[in-house]
Amino acid sequence: MITLDPVPKPIDMLPLRGVADAVALEDRAGTLSFRELETTVGGIAHWLAGQGFAANERVATWLPKTRTACLMPLAAPRAGLVHVPVNPVLKRAQVAYILADSGARVLVTQAARIAALEPGDVPDGCTIVTEEELASGDVLPPSRADTDALAAILYTSGSTGRPKGVMLSHANLWLGAISVAHYLQIRSEDRVLGVLPLSFDYGQNQLFSTWAAGGRVIPLDYLTARDVVKAVERHDVTSLAGVPPLWVQLLEAEWPVETAARLKRLTNSGGALTPRLVRGLRKRFPNAYLYPMYGLTEAFRSTFLDPALVDAHPESIGRAIPFAEILVVRPDGSRAAPGEPGELVHAGPLVAQGYWQDAERTAQRFRPAPEFATSGGMAVWSGDTVVEDADGLLRFVGRDDEMIKSAGNRISPTEIEDAVLSGGEVTEAAAFGVPDERLGQAIVVVARGDGSREDALRERLRRELPSFMQPARYDWRSELPRNANGKLDRTALKAALG
Template sequence: MIPLDPVPYPIDHLPLRGAPDDVALIDRAGTMTFRDLEIAVGSLADWLAGQGLAKGARVATWLPKTRVACVMPLAAARAGLVHVPVNPLLRRAQVAHILGDSGAALLVTQGARAATLEPGDVPKDCRIVDEAVLDLQRDGGPGPSDADPDTLAAILYTSGSTGRPKGVMLSHANLWLGAISVAHYLKLDRTDRVLGVLPLSFDYGQNQLLSTWVAGASVAPIDYMVARDVVKAVERVGATTLAGVPPLWVQLLEADWPEATAARLTRLTNSGGALTPRLVRGLRARFPGADIYAMYGLTEAFRSTYLDPSLIDSHPDAMGRAIPFADVWVVKPDGTRAAPGEAGELVHAGPLVAQGYWRDAERTAQRFRRVPAALGSGAGMAVWSGDTVIEGADGLLRFVGRDDEMIKIAGNRISPLEVEDAVLAGGEAHEAVAVGVPDARLGQAISVMLAGDAAGEAALRARLRTALPSFMQPGAYLWRHELPRNANGKLDRSAIAAEVRSWSAADEEGAQ
């Protein structure tokens, strides 16, 4: 088991944890040993250093899970730059926002993706480079950096409950200690092979690379289209570990698993939504030899809690306890700690807490605040999750509800306002409110109440197919001449959400 060393290092030191001839990465091109990985990191860092970028400049990647995408988090850090991974599922409008907001000086992507960008989408001083020109096999690059662990290493963009995606600032220490923590409590070792199905732009997906490598294990990143692709990949790479979100587990349980293939998996990890008792039973039956880890987290603090696999059958509703290096409390509105069985907000402090939101002091001040003096911890800055939880007499935390209006689809956190902006951009409607409604397969789906003429729906759907990624497409529209308003004349979002969900439920019952 990886020891819990609380002293962080620059994140580009991580490959040194594997023996030189151990396999670090498996993909369709073959394998990379830790020696190969070190050469690749040095090669890419050397190339980046030669681009004339200022220290701390932002380098964005908009790529599927290629070798460049996997190596860049370490290479950018080694070159003294800040990595900004962009979800490959995003379309040009979302990519343009991230490039502009981060002030990216360089975008590494592929020709076909770059061709979708239009004038004005890329900042004036940002160059676009096709990953095909990058050489990862040139030996002699710079060695591990001597960066201060508190230096900014990455900006991960996540949707907020209001406005466009915001950039969460992560230091070398955040990434390093997150990798150590996860590798420790998952008990990863050099014999493990981790199948990476989650986007590398997610903290959960990126940590799979880092926690695997810090354990000296092998990671096999894949881009998949259907659940059957995942089944085949487990067999092809001999995977022992698979991470997912609830909608993926639903799809995988519906897939055909050869018994020997299912038996390869010894560890399943879940985040991005709670596992239901039904899902736990299904996973137990399909993967009888696998430990199941239920986890809870938020990008602003990476991960807060995990449930030991020995407890998941008896406590499937629990979020568990704090992960290593995390200080987690349930806090009442008056700043005091809630008693067992008493609801409060989950507050996370400690070295995993991010440095705030990139160039957004106002939202940083709202979410990142000092630990209340009443807790007497002296733990400094904390992130206030906005999630209501309860700590039971057994010491386990349980989720009660989310205070914001985020929509979560297949692990993707979606801002309602971002969907609404896209809906209104074409003029088919003059007001719109996006609401998350329950969906058995995806966790949630998007329904929109909008003011306008329903005759424009076909044109609206056609336009959004090119404007939004697939996971942000609204599934249903409820047209009104006017939308409900409160006494102040503002849109009554609570009333609208209640009506949309009631309508959605009634429509589903009628369909059955």
């Protein structure tokens, strides 16, 4: 098992941890050994370094799980630049916002995606290149970057407004990789199927943690649960990560007994597992250890539950992962007692550097650690309420903000409302998440109008928003309630939805 060394290194040094001739990456194009991975990363980095960018300028990628998408998280930091991965399912308006907000100097994408962009989507000063243009005959050696230097900006939705760019350092990424590789007990013989988007910290860390342990990553863009079953069988996969809606689909799929038995490790984040899902996964995959986890992009990962405790504590999110200090805090800043609800606060070296160019929202979420914390410096005050039991296990109680968590995605109600209102089909709208067995939460929009233009609204949003942001239902009203300040009374609206 990997050693828990608390001293971080530049993230682009990860390929050097693997055995040179062992396979690090397997995809449709074949395989890359760790030696070839290192050379390819160095080649992309050399191309980037030759473009004349200043240190710490941003390189955006808008790609499916191609080799470039897998290697750019290492290549951009090696060249002294900052990687900004854009979720490939986002549409042009969201891509345009991220490019402008991050100040990206180059967008690496594909010809078909370039054709989907419109004039004005790519800001002045940002160049578009296809991934085929990145070839270089020379190789840039591993960097000697300051591990506190910025390495990536991952965009995540906020509870209000547009997505926020979470700033991650080399140390954040390196220590996250070592921590996860250790507590998941990833080994060099493991074959990890990467089905999660690489623009999410959870999906990106699968690359890093697997390579930190010398294992093999098999990236997969899947359309159906059957695609995942086939990949597990074809590649002899031992480890699979998912979010609750994916597990629902996988349990509904047909699994040959021999294929299901190949899986040795299942990891979950992006939403809590229900006891029903836990029972289903334990029955379907009898040889797999199940790791429920809790995290937030601002601090990467906070807790995990030891597989030995899953059956007895199916609703627990576990204890702190290595390198994380997790505290349960009362409103007055003191430590909550066992059994007493409090805010989950994450301190330690996995805490991100704040939100990109957003001092106001950074100050709201990133605040000094409580006085009783062992770790100094800034902590992430999650806004989530948890309870710690007498054995030190944590249970998630609720989310204090209005974020919608659907199909493993954190979705801003304001972003949905802005999209609904932008076409003029409705005058007022409020978006909410309501419980849904398959999605965790489904998006419901309460709108003022008679509903006669719902078909046109749905058609427009299908063009403008990714599938996971599509409202499942519209609740049409002739009037919407208001509070004393004249604003929509969101509390009353949500209560009326049940």
